[in-house]
Amino acid sequence: MDITELILDDHHEQRRLFAILEQIDRAETDVLSVIWDRLAAFLELHAQAEEEIFYPALLQAGLAARRADGVKEETLDAIHDHNEIRDAIAEVARHRVGTDDWYAAVAAVNSANSDHMAEEEREGLTDFRHLAGLPRRHQLAVAFAAYEARNYAGVQPVDKDPVSYIRAAEKRLRTAASGSLSVGTLKRN
Numbered sequence: 690m691d692i693t694e695l696i697l698d699d700h701h702e703q704r705r706l707f708a709i710l711e712q713i714d715r716a717e718t719d720v721l722s723v724i725w726d727r728l729a730a731f732l733e734l735h736a737q738a739e740e741e742i743f744y745p746a747l748l749q750a751g752l753a754a755r756r757a758d759g760v761k762e763e764t765l766d767a768i769h770d771h772n773e774i775r776d777a778i779a780e781v782a783r784h785r786v787g788t789d790d791w792y793a794a795v796a797a798v799n800s801a802n803s804d805h806m807a808e809e810e811r812e813g814l815t816d817f818r819h820l821a822g823l824p825r826r827h828q829l830a831v832a833f834a835a836y837e838a839r840n841y842a843g844v845q846p847v848d849k850d851p852v853s854y855i856r857a858a859e860k861r862l863r864t865a866a867s868g869s870l871s872v873g874t875l876k877r878n
Contacts, residue, residue, distance in 0.1 A: 750820035770805035
């Protein structure tokens, strides 16, 4: 098991759920609503799991490899993207399911999420495979799977300031005990 593969699996499921929405008749608002609710909750949970587990580990690996600037930029961008996705999800809730405005808002979420996934797959996940060995990626995959399982009912969406996120992650890394997953907030979830 490898955290980068789990993240890719989540990305595939996100794409699949967006495709399902596109194939449901707009008159079937109850179906559209439950599929959207599932997708929105999944997007929120996935972003939170990445922020709790993957991005701190990417920062840690980048610092250890003396590639701090690159991984900081990737992480700043990812947190910014997650905020955009959260905000776009909130916009969907402002529209009646099945209307043109609702479909436009869902399309905006799909676009923001697709851009984020492509960039993450091209940069963050690729970098992490180069920076971290399989035992570390496995250890993080176990934590990632457990986090998503513990929070299967969803998480509270909260935008994060990307710069503050980096500062807090770096502080945790400096104070983490050797051998730690460096994801102290994981224990609370």
